Amino acid sequence: MDNKYEALRLCNQLCFPLYAASKEIIRRYKPVLDELELTYTQYITMMVMWEHGSMSVKDMGKVLYLDSGTLTPVLKKLEQKGFITRKRDSADERVLVVTVTDEGMALRDRALDVPAKIACTLELSPEEAIMLAGILRKIIGEQED
Amino acid sequence: MDNKYEALRLCNQLCFPLYAASKEIIRRYKPVLDELELTYTQYITMMVMWEHGSMSVKDMGKVLYLDSGTLTPVLKKLEQKGFITRKRDSADERVLVVTVTDEGMALRDRALDVPAKIACTLELSPEEAIMLAGILRKIIGEQED
């Protein structure tokens, strides 16, 4: 019986599987990231730091799609752990520049095998992975890295 | 230069787009759900209620992949709004049975156009949607159900 409520059924939605899959992947990261004593949000923040070395909170937010309300406490935590420094830009004191420390860069080597550990739990074919990445990029917006 | 750190780059990951896409979709729900005065979590909970009418917290958790720590406050909020009732099962007092009210069922009609409103912002082809749903199911279901 496909009635007028059919569209409301959970199983017909894309949103819910997307939401559930996202949480499921973060769950799989947990044991791996626990060894580095990083949360998932701290991990993706460090990925940006490893790649860029130094960046304003605003730019970090653009890359990660997070605002200062989320980032400020995450960055303070990472500073506390010694992986980054937080310093106002002398040219514009409104801007806070985040910079990775030597200790932060050292962490990168300890994180080298994280992607492989996650990837091997996914069991997606390369074609599926490429297809998924493309569709997700379309949902997220367009620009990207 | 694809060096040994290449795998760590944010753009090469699937996890991050998945996480970003999930948040992006929930963001798109917000204005639509605001009209119903529901959060996204409350909305998916009501979807289950509309479909099943009555269910234990445990079973609800299995469907939504959420535990009682998350569900208890959500269900209390929905009870407070008058959309559901919460009552211990007389046959087994450990079990709390959640049941949709008439007011809760009435909300269903007001939510009828929510899926269409979201779908039309996605701009995915039917093939892409089917492909995406399949891949996500694979990710979600790999070690459970």
Added chain:
DNA sequence: CTCGATTAAATTGCGTGCAATTTAATCTCG
């Protein structure tokens, strides 16, 4: 040069998510 507008972070408040623990009810097995 100045004052209102704009901008970048920080702060506040609320609602998740989830691990870990607690409480209460039920089950199991001797």
Added chain:
DNA sequence: CGAGATTAAATTGCACGCAATTTAATCGAG
């Protein structure tokens, strides 16, 4: 039957995510 194991929710504590507001610095039109 009865004590320990198991189970279902609730509770506690922490870390997001994001809207809204606040604070401080800079910009820009007049």
